[in-house]
Amino acid sequence: MLFEEGRAINNVYEVDRFLGEGAFAEVYRVKHKYLGRQAMKVFKAPSTSVKEVEDKLSEAMILSRIGHSNIIRVFDAGTAKVNGQQYGYFTMEYVAGGSLDTYWRSYRSEFVPISEVVEIITQVCMGLSVAHAERPPIIHRDIKPQNILVGYDTNGLRIRIADFGLAKNVNPLTLLASAKGTPAFKPPESLSNVDSCAADVWGIGVTFYLLLTDHLPFPVDNRMDFQKGRWWKNPLVPASRFNPQVDSTLDSILSRSLEIKPSDRYTDASAMLGDISKWKHTGTLSPAKSGENADERKSALGLDAQPSEISAGDMVANALNISRQPGQLNEAADLLEEALNKSPGLKEKYEYQLRLWRRGMVI
Numbered sequence: 276m277l278f279e280e281g282r283a284i285n286n287v288y289e290v291d292r293f294l295g296e297g298a299f300a301e302v303y304r305v306k307h308k309y310l311g312r313q314a315m316k317v318f319k320a321p322s323t324s325v326k327e328v329e330d331k332l333s334e335a336m337i338l339s340r341i342g343h344s345n346i347i348r349v350f351d352a353g354t355a356k357v358n359g360q361q362y363g364y365f366t367m368e369y370v371a372g373g374s375l376d377t378y379w380r381s382y383r384s385e386f387v388p389i390s391e392v393v394e395i396i397t398q399v400c401m402g403l404s405v406a407h408a409e410r411p412p413i414i415h416r417d418i419k420p421q422n423i424l425v426g427y428d429t430n431g432l433r434i435r436i437a438d439f440g441l442a443k444n445v446n447p448l449t450l451l452a453s454a455k456g457t458p459a460f461k462p463p464e465s466l467s468n469v470d471s472c473a474a475d476v477w478g479i480g481v482t483f484y485l486l487l488t489d490h491l492p493f494p495v496d497n498r499m500d501f502q503k504g505r506w507w508k509n510p511l512v513p514a515s516r517f518n519p520q521v522d523s524t525l526d527s528i529l530s531r532s533l534e535i536k537p538s539d540r541y542t543d544a545s546a547m548l549g550d551i552s553k554w555k556h557t558g559t560l561s562p563a564k565s566g567e568n569a570d571e572r573k574s575a576l577g578l579d580a581q582p583s584e585i586s587a588g589d590m591v592a593n594a595l596n597i598s599r600q601p602g603q604l605n606e607a608a609d610l611l612e613e614a615l616n617k618s619p620g621l622k623e624k625y626e627y628q629l630r631l632w633r634r635g636m637v638i
Contacts, residue, residue: 284355312609322363332352341413345434350367395486396479398434400544404544412472418481421438472543476543511533593610
């Protein structure tokens with residue numbers, strides 16, 4: 276790790292703890308001198324020129340342009356010196372609840388309730404609609420559960436799309452860009468190294484299908500299958516085959532978002548949002564059993580790489596205790612948010628309290 280706990284950065288930030296890392300960057304929870312908790316993304320490779328810094332901070336510049344409540348907010352960007360070398364960083368809002376991957380896995384033997392899945396995907400579409408509406412459009416190129424954050428605000432569940440590190444403006448003439456991202460969430464046209472708003476729609480569709488069924492729509496055995504186009508040799512199995520609570524409208528939306536030809540797909544997130552917004556649930560909203568064997572549930576994306584070390588119940592107890600201490604309500608709210616996303620059974624009892632805490636109210 277570049278930064279140890281307690282390290283001061285530029286006399287403004289103090290490193291609280293390490294959150295995780297990707298191929299190119301590390302992420303820390305930091306405390307701003309005046310503004311409280313934030314997340315800091317630090318690039319692993321040092322920069323030797325202003326141009327290098329600007330290139331690495333392109334994600335921060337994109338995020339600052341497309342401000343929306345469902346896209347992670349950026350607060351600051353700059354460089355920090357470590358062992359005589361400069362490392363680019365930017366800070367953004369900290370979402371204690373973690374990723375959609377964690378949220379999905381927390382339901383264990385049950386499906387995520389239909390109403391929650393639709394709300395999550397609706398908010399994802401709302402955020403991406405703003406990016407796709409740019410001229411030329413900005414495409415994310417790596418929509419997947421790990422890049423979608425699940426938190427709560429004063430109105431309840433709030434989704435933020437994160438990690439725009441692969442985002443790119445499309446060519447204004449062709450509306451295409453070179454393809455990047457995670458193979459399991461990439462559409463067939465990515466084999467031709469092109470991406471578009473319709474490719475982001477595919478990523479939304481794969482995520483939508485996964486949340487509803489605990490399966491990937493086109494299971495993949497290895498990268499070679501992807502490169503040879505074998506992923507899509509079998510027709511899409513309707514989500515309702517796995518989850519009886521999925522109705523024909525949702526099956527239809529999923530089918531269109533996962534069309535093999537991009538021209539048959541929703542053109543962008545806004546078009547998909549239009550159909551999702553018309554959906555009305557008519558059945559039970561309670562979670563249904565997934566029907567998988569115990570060791571196969573929530574295994575479509577592999578095993579959870581970060582098992583919980585602290586139980587959700589202990590987190591709730593700690594949060595309630597911290598909330599009674601002066602000036603610690605935000606700390607308590609973050610801890611409670613994390614607990615709720617680890618154990619869905621706690622939401623009915625504590626979500627309203629969390630919303631009050633986000634308003635600065637203690638009862």
